[in-house]
Amino acid sequence: MKITNHVSITLPALHGNEGFARAAVAAFCAPLSPTLEEINDIKTAVSEAVTNVIVHAYPGTSGNVELTVRIFDDRVIDIVVADQGTGMSNVEEARKPFFTTKSQEEHSGMGFTIMEAFTDKIEILSEKGRGTSISMRKELKNA
Secondary structure, three states: EEEEEEEEEEOOOOHHHHHHHHHHHHHHHHHHOOOOOHHHHHHHHHHHHHHHHHHOOOOOOEEEEEEEEEEEEEOOEEEEEEOOOOOOOOOOHHHHHOOOOOOOOOOOOOOOHHHHHHOOEEEEEEEEOOEEEEEEEEEOOOO
């Protein structure tokens, strides 16, 4: 596959920036003419990934969300959301539905499950103390 377009954005990991990330990725993908369902899937997955960084990556400190979007052959969208935060020691445990390191009242523990449901492929790489990278792929059906 050939990269036909790409963009990288760095945002502070602050509440509210998940909305900007969601809108930016949707606008970047718009020239591909995704269906409303496809663009909503992408927006939901991006929002969940960026929210995970905001909530979990930098407790008690500040940091950035690194967002990279690559388009392959004008039909496959790869989205990477990365941070240099606390990382996870057990990615498989974190991927389980309802798992959260926060109180159940604050968070449902469904972030990764939602990302998986709205994309075609997800890969999570994380190292404790060094950060996390979430790579999501969505293939447009009518492109």
